[in-house]
Amino acid sequence: MSDDIQAQPENIKISATFSRSVSDGNYGSIKAEAWVQGDVPYGSAPADVTEKATQLLQVASVAVWDQLGLTYTVDEITGLLREDIQAPKVSLASPPSLGGGGGTGGQSGSIRVMNPNDQQGDLPGWLVAACEKDGITAVWDNRAKAAGTKQPHFKEAVARGATGHGKDGEPKAYWPPR
Secondary structure (H helix, E strand, C coil): CCCCCCCCCCEEEEEEEEEEEEECCCCCEEEEEEEEEEEEECCCCHHHHHHHHHHHHHHHHHHHHHHHCCCEEECCCCCCEEECCCCCCCCCCCCCECCCCCCECCEECCEEECCHHHCCCCECHHHHHHHHHHCCCEEEECHHHHCCCCCCCEEECCCCCCCCCCHHHCCCEECCCC
16 A cells, blocks of 8 residues: 655635726726735745735736826834825806896806707896796707898707797797887
8 A cells, every 4th residue: 555645735826806997088998907926835824814915906006007007105113004095077067047137157047058058148037038938948059050131030849749939839029129
């Protein structure tokens, strides 16, 4: 009968993986990932294995953060790495101005311009008053095309299949007062 001799490995291999995604600023994301491997002597205490795993994870984290251009700091007490998280950028919109005698910006009270890129200046006070009276909340600005024609300067914006406030349920048209 022969004795089988099993050789014990000198080292145990452990690995760590770290991945991170960041926004590309265009409704997409950029992802980076790192995988690192290290050795721990066979029979090491659990605390030594944990320390080695932590070191490997930090190496992987730094590789990913560097690849994505993210900043990080080392905690002075624990020596652990920490990603510097930036506060989200929040901008507060100014409250919409209420309609009146003068003009308004791209939105007045509850009146919205559906084609703000084609908007020809502020909404006139007469339009704001008429829309509020008629219960209209959105208009198309047609002043650029209507100049010198009999076309309306503004037209009610109505969803497909919906009924407008004009004659026979059509979208209501607005011309400047004479």
